[in-house]
Amino acid sequence: MPTPYRIHKLFPPRRNVQGITHPVACTLHGILKFDCPDSPHLVYNEFAAMRLAQALRVPVADGVLTVAADGYAYASLEVALPGLDLPDMRKSDYRKVAARYPEAAAAILAFDYWIGNRDRGGNIKAAMLSEHLPLFRAFDHQFALLDVEQDPARSVERLKSTEPIVKFHPFQGLVEKTRLEQWLVRIACLPDDTLRNCCVFGQAFRTVLPETQEALYQALSVRSRRLSEIIPAAAMRP
């Protein structure tokens, strides 16, 4: 039986700050995003998509709402270190990333079909060199949810249908069927009140009226239960 021991750090952090947990003020780096002509509901889409992903534990970049210019803006936090974020995934890395992060790849494939994200492309940051530092984050959800089409009502209609919407996905054909099916079940089992909570804010959110938020929630609820028939068989490998 070894003698008990204690570990002391030789260079303890400075303790001249107030509070029992020694909190300090900090500044984080992020990418600030606004509604724009190509994605008129960008801020809502980004925020709702992040909440949906977080409810399901789908690995998307963290982000926060902030106020800038004429109202809410969405700040997507940089992935990796302050001032030094990871590069976007290259086309030639799709297969390698899917092999290194099979669970995350399956999650993001299922999630993108669910929210109708037609712009995944290389919008993923993944650490590829450090074996013990797994880091995978998907970002950019402005061309999903209410901006599947220019008209939000039309976007909701398409989400309610069994249309795949996604025409190309980097992990198409690179995800195991059983793994993807587990994610489809997880999405289908998301309780309706949680789903509603992610999409409906009880008041207008920039230009997104409460009834549009409600309609989106209902469309996603329907789509979540039909995902297995929406995702084409070619999207997964046996």
Added chain:
Amino acid sequence: MTTREVTCWTIRYAADPFRQEHRNIGVLVHGQGETHLAMLGDQPSGDSDARYFCRAFGYGEAVSWVFREWERWFKALAMEARTAAEIQDELNHLAKSGARFDAGEPINAIVPAGESPLVVARRLFGSMVTVPKIPKRSTFQHDVDDTFRRSELEFVSTFHRDVELEIEVPGQPQFVRLAAFVEAPVPLGIKLLRFNGRTAAEVADQANDVLYGFAALTAHGILGRDRCIVLHDEPKARLAHLLQRIAGAAMLLPLNDPETPHALRRLVHAD
């Protein structure tokens, strides 16, 4: 003299996007269907030393793993792109992404026909990129940091750097300093032994400290004898006998041996 045209881009990094002060950190050259990259930190051996990037922008070496990911990105671009237009397309996309790494406008240069894009890249790198000086005295600490980084021990949740273990003997606690300690699954202790830049007496003190520390930890059952590690630099001939003395009490791993990080990784993960 016959000449030909190549397309060059400077690779840049802006530490502060508000200031928009880009600093050149590399050169990409495309010609005759091949592309070559010369980046800050490139070594003649083909390895890369991220310290130069960290030094240039005032970052601690802990950020070097992200620089390596970017280096990999640019190398992949150089390897995969077949045309200058393809490279420009990727670089445009990079600029739009808001990354702090980007490329300058393409420059068409006339070079001697016999000069390969690799030679051109190295020549342009010499004239377009300022390489910061790395203080020589930090080499030992850098080698230690680099060994921990390459072994990826710093990503192991039970890994501690620079600690003092208090052995709780009732009424008579003992203290042992370690350069690193991996607590689980099987404890592993690491001490350092530095020869260069130290006097004979200082090296002898370090050697005694290694012997005393590991003897205490093994006597109290905290470390097995095969879990006591000494990382050391190149010994001076007249002090090499100290290594032999320690060899019975600990496993010696030279910092200049490329196998050392792998050996450490095996020791931690084989359990």
